[in-house]
Amino acid sequence: MNDLLAGLMAAIDLIIHLDRDLVEISLRSLQVTVTAVFIASLVGLPFGAWLAVTRFRYRRLAIALLNALMGLPPVVVGLVVYILLSRSGPFGVFNLLFTPTAMIIAQIIIVTPIIASLSHQSMRDLWYLYHDLLISIRTSKWQRMRTLLWDGRRSLLTATLTGFGRAIGEIGAIMIVGGNIDHLTRVLTTAIALEVGKGNFPLALGLGIVLIAMAILINLAIHILSRTEREGTW
Amino acid sequence: MVDSILPVVLDQAIVRKEGRQIVGPLNLTFGREGGCSILVGPNGAGKTTLLRLMHGLERASEGRVTWSARKDTVYARQSFVFQAPVVLRRSCLENIAYPLFVRGVQREKARAEAAKWIEDIGLAEVAHNDAHVLSGGEKQKLAMARALITKPDVLFLDEPTANLDGASTQEIERLIASAVQSGTRIVMATHDFGQARRLATDILFMYRGRIHEHAAADIFFGGPATDEAAKFMKGDLLI
Numbered sequence: 001m002n003d004l005l006a007g008l009m010a011a012i013d014l015i016i017h018l019d020r021d022l023v024e025i026s027l028r029s030l031q032v033t034v035t036a037v038f039i040a041s042l043v044g045l046p047f048g049a050w051l052a053v054t055r056f057r058y059r060r061l062a063i064a065l066l067n068a069l070m071g072l073p074p075v076v077v078g079l080v081v082y083i084l085l086s087r088s089g090p091f092g093v094f095n096l097l098f099t100p101t102a103m104i105i106a107q108i109i110i111v112t113p114i115i116a117s118l119s120h121q122s123m124r125d126l127w128y129l130y131h132d133l134l135i136s137i138r139t140s141k142w143q144r145m146r147t148l149l150w151d152g153r154r155s156l157l158t159a160t161l162t163g164f165g166r167a168i169g170e171i172g173a174i175m176i177v178g179g180n181i182d183h184l185t186r187v188l189t190t191a192i193a194l195e196v197g198k199g200n201f202p203l204a205l206g207l208g209i210v211l212i213a214m215a216i217l218i219n220l221a222i223h224i225l226s227r228t229e230r231e232g233t234w
Numbered sequence: 235m236v237d238s239i240l241p242v243v244l245d246q247a248i249v250r251k252e253g254r255q256i257v258g259p260l261n262l263t264f265g266r267e268g269g270c271s272i273l274v275g276p277n278g279a280g281k282t283t284l285l286r287l288m289h290g291l292e293r294a295s296e297g298r299v300t301w302s303a304r305k306d307t308v309y310a311r312q313s314f315v316f317q318a319p320v321v322l323r324r325s326c327l328e329n330i331a332y333p334l335f336v337r338g339v340q341r342e343k344a345r346a347e348a349a350k351w352i353e354d355i356g357l358a359e360v361a362h363n364d365a366h367v368l369s370g371g372e373k374q375k376l377a378m379a380r381a382l383i384t385k386p387d388v389l390f391l392d393e394p395t396a397n398l399d400g401a402s403t404q405e406i407e408r409l410i411a412s413a414v415q416s417g418t419r420i421v422m423a424t425h426d427f428g429q430a431r432r433l434a435t436d437i438l439f440m441y442r443g444r445i446h447e448h449a450a451a452d453i454f455f456g457g458p459a460t461d462e463a464a465k466f467m468k469g470d471l472l473i
């Protein structure tokens with residue numbers, strides 16, 4: 001108990017004094033995750049809208065597949081990306097293994113199905129409401145997608161934030177493809193695992209507090225967004 | 235407007251849903267004479283389906299619906315107001331301007347045009363508020379303005395006042411009357427006979443998917459020719 005308390009005090013001390021390692025690792029986490037989530041949103045959000053307004057033969061199958069991809073075990077994603085990027089793999093020439101780019105690629109693969117699926121759900125609900133009007137006005141498919149994406153922007157932001165929450169706390173894949181290299185690929189989750197292993201509880205706890213703070217902020221933002229969504233004001 | 239997409243001709247048109255024939259066969263013409271044609275008839279008669287069929291929201295299972303212009307102009311020059319108003323999640327002004335945006339009208343021009351309409355329907359004060367907070371009557375006025383902003387040749391209205399109070403109904407009827415004045419042909423379903431009397435130039439009595447009677451309004455209200463229409467007007471249940 002005393003150890004815990006002492007560790008906590010030391011952790012808070014590290015945070016208050018903006019410990020260099022702590023700041024560096026936190027910023028790298030943010031950089032990797034923000035980049036990955038940004039790209040995943042760029043792909044996933046419009047794809048969800050497209051899926052909502054398009055009727056094609058294997059639509060149901062595509063949706064089922066998308067939902068299944070949401071449950072991809074990150075460790076397996078990491079393994080596959082590792083194989084693809086490793087020297088003997090098909091993308092080995094790019095020398096990306098154990099770089100932040102490799103971690104971003106893995107996170108994109110993990111998070112895009114989540115964002116696309118959440119996007120599809122809210123776009124589908126909105127399409128149900130808008131359907132008759134947008135058909136009546138003879139909007140093109142692009143106009144329909146744009147209208148849904150714009151009018152549903154609040155729930156889409158929620159989808160993006162959910163993806164962010166998932167990515168920032170992810171460890172399995174980025175440990176494998178990033179390698180947890182100091183000053184290069186070390187991020188919050190991998191650093192915590194390492195510091196715990198080393199018995200350096202103050203730094204581990206400090207990193208943990210930063211991670212939790214980010215998660216809480218994200219959840220708060222989602223909560224506020226979904227409230228304004230329900231009340232229809234923004 | 236020199237040209238018109240009218241007349242529209244229904245030729246042996248039938249709509250089937252789940253194997254059941256719910257509308258038709260119908261042979262029907264709406265010409266260029268202007269005015270307000272009103273569909274009356276009991277629930278389930280097929281009024282909504284007929285309006286949607288003409289507007290191209292339903293496909294004819296058999297027969298044809300033929301407009302007097304090319305397909306791309308035909309649908310650009312007609313509008314539809316649904317029984318439950320569809321409101322976009324944006325401001326009132328943007329709701330009204332939306333069809334102009336879709337037609338590629340410049341944003342500022344579209345907004346200026348919408349501003350005139352929002353003035354006309356008395357919602358100028360809430361122009362920039364989210365349209366979702368409007369009352370049912372205000373939403374339907376918004377839908378009317380959005381339908382009329384494109385100056386359509388034909389406006390389809392599906393029981394536009396079914397869920398509204400007296401005051402809102404009056405305002406909607408004013409918009410309908412002024413649309414007729416400016417040359418828009420109205421085809422509308424209602425089950426409010428008072429409304430039909432006030433607005434109709436001609437009445438189509440619909441029952442079990444067929445038009446049983448089509449007559450000038452004064453003639454119809456002077457005494458329907460068919461038993462079913464007479465019973466329906468007296469308030470007897472038709473099954």
Ligand SMILES: Nc1ncnc2c1ncn2[C@@H]1O[C@H](COP(=O)(O)OP(=O)(O)O)[C@@H](O)[C@H]1O
Binds near residue numbers: 283
């Ligand atoms: N999508 C559908 N599937 C099956 N039946 C339908 C469908 N839409 C309408 N119907 C049926 O068609 C009939 C006519 O409906 P409708 O056109 O809405 O009548 P009205 O507007 O005169 O009340 C009703 O019996 C209704 O149940």
Ligand SMILES: [Mg+2]
Binds near residue numbers: 282283392393
């Ligand atoms: Mg109806």
